[in-house]
Structures are given as structure tokens and as C-alpha cells.
Amino acid sequence: MLQQTQVKTVIPYFKKFLLNFSTLESLSRSNEKKVLKLWEGLGYYRRARNLLVTSKLLVREHNSKLPKKIIDIKKLPGIGDYTANALLAFIHDQPAIAIDGNVKRVFSRILNKKENELDFYKLIEINKKTLFKERRNSDIVEALMEFGALICKPKEPECLKCNINNICKYFKSDKKFKQIKKIKQKEKSYNIFCYIDKIKNKIALTKKHDLGFLDKFYLPPITETVGTNKIKNWNFHSNFKNFISNKKLNINLYYKFSSKLPLQSQWFSLKENNEFIPSFTKKIFKQISNIN
Numbered sequence: 001m002l003q004q005t006q007v008k009t010v011i012p013y014f015k016k017f018l019l020n021f022s023t024l025e026s027l028s029r030s031n032e033k034k035v036l037k038l039w040e041g042l043g044y045y046r047r048a049r050n051l052l053v054t055s056k057l058l059v060r061e062h063n064s065k066l067p068k069k070i071i072d073i074k075k076l077p078g079i080g081d082y083t084a085n086a087l088l089a090f091i092h093d094q095p096a097i098a099i100d101g102n103v104k105r106v107f108s109r110i111l112n113k114k115e116n117e118l119d120f121y122k123l124i125e126i127n128k129k130t131l132f133k134e135r136r137n138s139d140i141v142e143a144l145m146e147f148g149a150l151i152c153k154p155k156e157p158e159c160l161k162c163n164i165n166n167i168c169k170y171f172k173s174d175k176k177f178k179q180i181k182k183i184k185q186k187e188k189s190y191n192i193f194c195y196i197d198k199i200k201n202k203i204a205l206t207k208k209h210d211l212g213f214l215d216k217f218y219l220p221p222i223t224e225t226v227g228t229n230k231i232k233n234w235n236f237h238s239n240f241k242n243f244i245s246n247k248k249l250n251i252n253l254y255y256k257f258s259s260k261l262p263l264q265s266q267w268f269s270l271k272e273n274n275e276f277i278p279s280f281t282k283k284i285f286k287q288i289s290n291i292n
């Protein structure tokens with residue numbers, strides 16, 4: 001849940017999730033519809049699906065335990081190097097470090113080298129004896145993350161307060177390395193077509209679209225486009241920007257009143273649905289709710 005999501009946003013979802021699934025087994029016996037409904041509004045829904053599949057795999061193939069080898073952990077859906085190392089450290093207390101942006105920045109600064117000049121996994125392997133003790137290895141992982149977030153911050157690190165400034169080459173050097181600037185993401189434009197049944201207060205949604213990041217989710221018919229255009233037989237409603245799964249979208253919203261259901265679509269209430277509706281679609285509901 002915490003992937004790309006702030007703690008304060010996650011807390012109510014986490015509590016609700018644990019109330020529904022207090023054990024791995026209870027989660028593994030559930031289904032996608034229920035899990036997605038509990039996740040509704042949190043975004044990045046692939047995480048919810050992966051979590052459910054993982055719980056089933058762990059119960060069925062690993063005796064309800066997390067494997068102890070990184071190679072086995074990485075076979076679980078949605079788990080790459082970062083999460084696998086975090087799990088090894090936090091759950092099995094193994095000498096492993098989850099390398100995120102904070103950790104990379106801290107190591108780069110201590111060595112006063114650009115991130116792309118360093119092989120972080122190799123660096124950790126070489127310095128294993130210094131970094132890890134026999135027990136509480138998970139503490140070093142957490143400490144590094146917190147240290148990067150609170151002291152060795154991206155901008156204006158608190159070097160004078162820093163307890164390791166005596167070993168830090170960045171602090172001591174007159175020639176400080178320059179961080180690589182992040183490449184700005186290009187935005188993509190989409191036209192969204194809302195068929196609205198005014199009498200029943202319903203909207204047509206479909207799962208048949210090729211938006212990989214909202215794969216298998218209900219959306220109004222949507223197509224990729226360039227800029228904003230006038231489209232015959234459609235009323236232009238608004239243009240807005242949206243971020244989904246780190247992607248920047250430029251949305252042109254069109255609507256028409258129609259009681260005829262478009263192909264491969266279903267009617268949904270603009271108010272309340274039992275079915276899971278992603279927050280992006282709900283945002284569209286809100287946008288068009290003022291149409292008369």
C-alpha cells in the first residue's frame with residue numbers, strides 16, 4: 001500500500017484491510033472483487049491484485065510463509081529487487097538493503113559520486129561486514145531510509161547536524177558532484193466519451209480499452225489523441241490533467257445524452273455501484289455530474 005503512496009493516506013485503508021483480512025489465509029480465500037473494493041480510492045490497483053495472488057501462492061506453495069531466498073521471493077507477482085530485499089531484511093532479518101532513492105542518494109553523497117557511477121548492490125556486498133551486525137539487520141534498512149528522508153535530504157542536506165559528516169566525501173569536498181536531474185515525463189492526451197442516460201442517471205463504462213495502467217478496469221470509452229479537437233456529435237465538457245500510476249495524462253472530456261448502450265459497455269449508476277470503480281472513473285463522474 002505504501003508504494004508511491006503517503007503513510008497518512010494509507011492508514012485508514014490498512015486498518016480496513018486488516019479488519020477484513022486478519023490473516024494471510026483469510027486473504028487467500030478472498031476474491032479480486034472484494035479486495036479491489038477495499039482498495040478503492042488508493043490507486044495503483046495492480047498492487048491489490050498482486051497481493052491477492054501472492055497470498056494464494058504463499059498459502060498453497062510455501063506453507064503460508066515468506067520464502068527465505070531472494071530468487072524465490074522474486075517469483076511472487078509484483079516483487080522486484082527493491083521489495084524482495086526489504087522483505088528479506090524486515091521479515092527474515094537478513095543482511096539486505098532495499099535500495100530506493102533515499103538510499104542511493106546517501107551512498108552517492110558519502111562517496112561524492114554520481115548515482116549512475118555506482119553499483120549499489122556490489123557496494124553493499126563489499127561493505128557487508130561494516131553495514132550489518134548479527135541481529136537487527138532490518139534496523140539499518142529503516143535507518144538509511146529515514147536518514148535520507150530527514151537528514152541527507154534531496155535538497156539542502158543537514159550536513160552540520162549529520163553524525164557521519166566526518167566520513168562523508170560530499171561534505172568534505174570542495175568539488176561536490178552534481179545530481180542527475182530527473183527527466184520530465186511527457187504527457188499523453190486522451191479523449192474520453194461519456195454516454196449518459198439522463199433519465200436513469202447512468203453512464204456507459206467499458207473494460208475494453210488499451211490503457212495498460214488501468215487494465216481490466218471500468219472506464220468510459222477512451223482513445224489516445226493529440227491535443228484537443230472538436231468532435232462531431234459530441235459535446236466538449238472540459239479539459240483536465242491527471243496523474244495515474246506516475247503517468248501524466250491530458251484529458252479531453254466529451255459527452256452526449258443517449259439511452260443506447262455502446263458496444264462492449266455496461267450501464268453504471270453515477271451515484272452508487274456495488275462494482276469496484278477506480279478513482280479516475282469516479283473523478284469523471286464528478287466532472288460530468290453538473291451537466292443539465
Ligand code: SF4
Pocket residue numbers: 106109110151152153157158159160162163164165168169170171
Ligand atoms: S554530511 Fe551531509 S551529505 Fe554527507 S551524509 Fe551527512 S547529510 Fe548527507
